[in-house]
Amino acid sequence: MTDAIRIRIVADQIEQLFQSLIKRDYAIFGPTVRDGAIIYDRIEDTSDLPRGVTDRQEAGKYSLASRPDQALFGYAIGPHSWKKYFHPARVKLFGASTDNGVFRILQEPTPPRQPTALLGVRACELAAIAIQDKVLLDGPYADEIYRDRRKEAFLIAMQCTESADTCFCSSMGTGPAVPVVAADITLTEIADNGNHWFLAEAGTPRGGEVLLELEHQPAGEADCLQVSTAVAAAGLQQKRRLDTTGLREALQDSFDHPHWDEVAKRCLDCANCTMVCPTCFCTDIEDVSDVSGDHAERWRRWDSCFTTSFSYIHGGSVRSSPKARYRQWITHKLSSWVDQFGTSGCVGCGRCITWCPAGIDITEEAQAIRGTVNHGNT
Amino acid sequence: MVPSPWVVRQVSKETPDTFTLVLDPPGGARAKFTPGQFSMLWVGGVGELPISISGDPARPESLTYTVRSVGPATQSLVSRQAGQTVGVRGPYGIGWPIEAATGRDIIVAAGGIGLAPLRPVIYHVLANRADYGRLTILYGARNPRDILFRKELAVWAKQPDTQLLSTVDYGGVAWRGHVGVVTTLFKRLRLQPAKTTAMICGPEIMMRIVARDLIARGVSGEDVYLSMERNMKCAVGLCGHCQWGPHFVCKDGPVFPFSRIASLLDRHEL
Amino acid sequence: MEIHSLEQIIAEHPFFLDLDPAYASLLVGCASNVRFEPGRYIFREGEEANHFYLIRQGRVAVEISPPHRRPIVVDTLIEGEILGWSWLVPPYQWRFQARAMEGAHAIALDGKCLRAKCEANKELGYELLKRFSQVVGGRLDATRMQLLDLYAAH
Numbered sequence: 001m002t003d004a005i006r007i008r009i010v011a012d013q014i015e016q017l018f019q020s021l022i023k024r025d026y027a028i029f030g031p032t033v034r035d036g037a038i039i040y041d042r043i044e045d046t047s048d049l050p051r052g053v054t055d056r057q058e059a060g061k062y063s064l065a066s067r068p069d070q071a072l073f074g075y076a077i078g079p080h081s082w083k084k085y086f087h088p089a090r091v092k093l094f095g096a097s098t099d100n101g102v103f104r105i106l107q108e109p110t111p112p113r114q115p116t117a118l119l120g121v122r123a124c125e126l127a128a129i130a131i132q133d134k135v136l137l138d139g140p141y142a143d144e145i146y147r148d149r150r151k152e153a154f155l156i157a158m159q160c161t162e163s164a165d166t167c168f169c170s171s172m173g174t175g176p177a178v179p180v181v182a183a184d185i186t187l188t189e190i191a192d193n194g195n196h197w198f199l200a201e202a203g204t205p206r207g208g209e210v211l212l213e214l215e216h217q218p219a220g221e222a223d224c225l226q227v228s229t230a231v232a233a234a235g236l237q238q239k240r241r242l243d244t245t246g247l248r249e250a251l252q253d254s255f256d257h258p259h260w261d262e263v264a265k266r267c268l269d270c271a272n273c274t275m276v277c278p279t280c281f282c283t284d285i286e287d288v289s290d291v292s293g294d295h296a297e298r299w300r301r302w303d304s305c306f307t308t309s310f311s312y313i314h315g316g317s318v319r320s321s322p323k324a325r326y327r328q329w330i331t332h333k334l335s336s337w338v339d340q341f342g343t344s345g346c347v348g349c350g351r352c353i354t355w356c357p358a359g360i361d362i363t364e365e366a367q368a369i370r371g372t373v374n375h376g377n378t
Numbered sequence: 379m380v381p382s383p384w385v386v387r388q389v390s391k392e393t394p395d396t397f398t399l400v401l402d403p404p405g406g407a408r409a410k411f412t413p414g415q416f417s418m419l420w421v422g423g424v425g426e427l428p429i430s431i432s433g434d435p436a437r438p439e440s441l442t443y444t445v446r447s448v449g450p451a452t453q454s455l456v457s458r459q460a461g462q463t464v465g466v467r468g469p470y471g472i473g474w475p476i477e478a479a480t481g482r483d484i485i486v487a488a489g490g491i492g493l494a495p496l497r498p499v500i501y502h503v504l505a506n507r508a509d510y511g512r513l514t515i516l517y518g519a520r521n522p523r524d525i526l527f528r529k530e531l532a533v534w535a536k537q538p539d540t541q542l543l544s545t546v547d548y549g550g551v552a553w554r555g556h557v558g559v560v561t562t563l564f565k566r567l568r569l570q571p572a573k574t575t576a577m578i579c580g581p582e583i584m585m586r587i588v589a590r591d592l593i594a595r596g597v598s599g600e601d602v603y604l605s606m607e608r609n610m611k612c613a614v615g616l617c618g619h620c621q622w623g624p625h626f627v628c629k630d631g632p633v634f635p636f637s638r639i640a641s642l643l644d645r646h647e648l
Numbered sequence: 649m650e651i652h653s654l655e656q657i658i659a660e661h662p663f664f665l666d667l668d669p670a671y672a673s674l675l676v677g678c679a680s681n682v683r684f685e686p687g688r689y690i691f692r693e694g695e696e697a698n699h700f701y702l703i704r705q706g707r708v709a710v711e712i713s714p715p716h717r718r719p720i721v722v723d724t725l726i727e728g729e730i731l732g733w734s735w736l737v738p739p740y741q742w743r744f745q746a747r748a749m750e751g752a753h754a755i756a757l758d759g760k761c762l763r764a765k766c767e768a769n770k771e772l773g774y775e776l777l778k779r780f781s782q783v784v785g786g787r788l789d790a791t792r793m794q795l796l797d798l799y800a801a802h
Contacts, residue, residue: 093379093380094379094380096422096465098422100462101458101459101461101462101463102383102385102461102462102463103383103422103463103465104383105380105381105383135616136616139614139615139616139629140614140615140629141614141615141616141629143616144379255645255648281616281618282617282618282619283611283612283616283617283618284611284617284619285426285611285612285617287422287423287424287425287426288423289422289423289424293422293423296422296423298379298420298426300379303617303618303619305618305621310609310619311608311609311619312609313607313608313609314448314449318608318609318647318648319647319648320647321647323647324647324648328621328648332621336621336623336624339624340624340626395801446801448801489798489799490798490799491799518799519799520797520798520799520800524799545724547794547797547798547799548720548794549709549720549721549724550718550720550721551711551718551719551721553721554749555724556707556724556726557709557721557722557723557724558723558724558790558794559790559793559794559798561789561790561793562723562786562790565728565729566726566728580798580799581798581799583793583796583798584793584798587789587793
């Protein structure tokens with residue numbers, strides 16, 4: 001085992017990270033400002049990053065604001081999660097042609113996929129990727145689409161030094177600190193007045209190779225201390241928390257809890273929470289064909305347990321009421337997910353709170369159920 | 379997720395709305411399955427459906443499916459002609475406990491189309507008669523013309539140490555058999571509860587009632603098995619649709635021991 | 649065929665499983681052996697309900713006749729089962745008709761005779777009611793299930 005590579009990079013030199021990745025033929029995806037939000041998209045250099053911009057989030061609300069400094073990663077998270085790169089929102093499974101009732105799968109050459117580097121992955125998002133790995137790769141059948149996109153991806157994590165109002169990773173044990181081996185490179189940005197730099201740590205040998213190409217200084221103990229203090233402060237800043245102790249059992253035992261009716265009155269069934277959730281993985285299949293029916297395609301697209309068609313069996317939908325659908329979502333996320341995959345399905349990113357048009361807060365709903373479980377009423 | 383083109387050997391009508399398809403694998407491959415497993419059957423441009431295998435597990439040269447035609451996708455499936463193809467993925471899922479039930483009395487309780495996924499069990503038990511105790515087949519259909527596999531039922535009834543009890547919910551005067559729901563057949567059952575394994579398939583309400591009746595008569599909940607149905611798209615535990623509490627019906631089932639799912643069975647909209 | 653006494657037949661019928669022998673001797677005074685040829689009606693809708701039957705052999709259809717259609721069979725009963733409980737509750741009138749589908753052997757128990765004995769011996773009455781409640785409850789369950797029309801195509 002070699003010594004950990006831990007260096008200090010002046011902010012102006014971070015452009016070199018792009019060059020080093022591009023040289024290795026990576027397509028770089030990272031944060032950029034678009035339509036009033038910080039989203040993830042293809043980026044070419046530091047000018048694409050949301051310099052001096054931050055996000056303000058609360059239940060049902062999101063807006064951007066200027067920062068007093070030039071921080072490049074001075075926001076929490078936006079509506080996108082990285083799952084769109086590994087688990088595409090819509091993807092063709094295959095095409096087939098039919099001749100006299102006999103079909104043939106069309107062999108369509110897939111263009112070679114450029115390896116991807118994801119820049120600015122938050123601790124909660126790394127936890128979400130680890131959860132999707134479990135769900136989509138570790139079962140008896142691996143999802144090949146996910147596997148192909150996931151396996152080569154180069155992950156550059158970004159530790160948070162500030163939390164949004166909707167963040168609760170600290171109580172979920174998923175952040176804000178990034179475990180050192182969780183990514184190829186872990187960065188922390190310190191944008192003190194006039195002193196703007198990054199601490200960079202390598203989590204893998206290939207991450208180390210990239211780092212050593214960049215102009216840097218060795219990171220001193222004081223640098224490391226400043227970073228760990230800033231990251232810890234982001235955790236302490238969090239107002240929301242989700243108490244997971246006994247939560248799995250509490251939700252299991254609360255099937256008939258009256259609170260579900262309360263949530264159902266507010267829930268609009270819009271499925272936003274499932275779309276922005278970095279772990280939600282459900283998909284539906286679309287069959288398309290031309291008029292003659294001779295050419296058929298199957299597409300896979302994200303689905304949501306908030307639609308009535310989701311649970312349709314012959315005769316009707318199993319979860320026909322909004323109440324049943326909300327209950328399914330939160331119970332799956334926080335309870336049956338543990339039974340299925342040995343971990344909660346929630347990482348505390350707070351996206352479902354911010355992007356809920358009704359401002360429904362998963363931490364409040366879980367607590368409302370948990371605090372008043374009626375054990376005789378199951 | 380890509381289906382193989384299997385060739386339709388034959389489509390035969392079982393009842394006014396139910397058909398049996400026999401499909402041959404491409405390139406003469408062998409088609410092994412465990413009784414109770416299902417495949418995803420795809421018709422291009424129309425859709426894909428989870429369909430239980432209803433044929434003989436000892437005859438792997440083809441796979442047999444019995445389909446009730448109730449919607450556009452099933453209609454298009456049963457309208458296939460011999461020589462045409464159906465896309466097949468699978469077989470998938472956990473089937474009936476035919477190994478664990480060795481040496482035991484077997485009760486097969488079926489309602490309606492639910493007899494189709496149980497027919498492979500009956501074939502298996504009859505082909506390996508010495509490995510099992512008494513075989514009891516309880517079968518309920520809506521009315522006499524909806525009775526599936528009628529000729530075979532008559533043959534099974536005559537097999538050694540085998541009892542067939544069938545009933546219809548609605549009889550006519552010409553119907554010489556029993557009238558009443560399938561649970562009324564229990565009155566006639568000679569049961570050795572401790573050495574009985576029961577396999578039940580039918581509408582969920584019917585399965586619940588039959589399972590609870592058997593348990594009330596002393597059969598252990600661990601020896602009573604049900605085949606569940608939920609929406610399925612991928613059949614391999616990845617799409618999320620078939621979730622039922624902590625279970626993925628497609629890969630943790632479709633066959634479950636009653637004891638494992640008892641607490642979920644009466645949960646409306648779970 | 650072995651010859652059994654009426655008392656023995658009653659005591660061995662599943663409906664009277666584990667019945668106190670004292671009650672069996674009380675019941676036998678109201679009992680008689682009956683046979684029905686195939687197709688023969690055992691009772692018809694609206695008639696006075698004076699008996700119930702312990703079926704020993706054969707199959708009996710419980711049915712009802714619409715005015716212009718053939719009768720609808722709602723239940724079939726076989727060996728070991730009970731036919732008829734209208735004798736137990738006013739107005740003591742059959743709601744359905746019963747037809748022997750195959751030649752049927754049964755023990756007929758006289759309802760008037762039993763009602764008198766039950767009035768005189770409340771413990772016997774309670775014992776009989778408990779057993780009939782099970783029969784009636786089971787039929788109610790089965791009827792509800794039938795109403796669900798579980799195998800319908802929707």
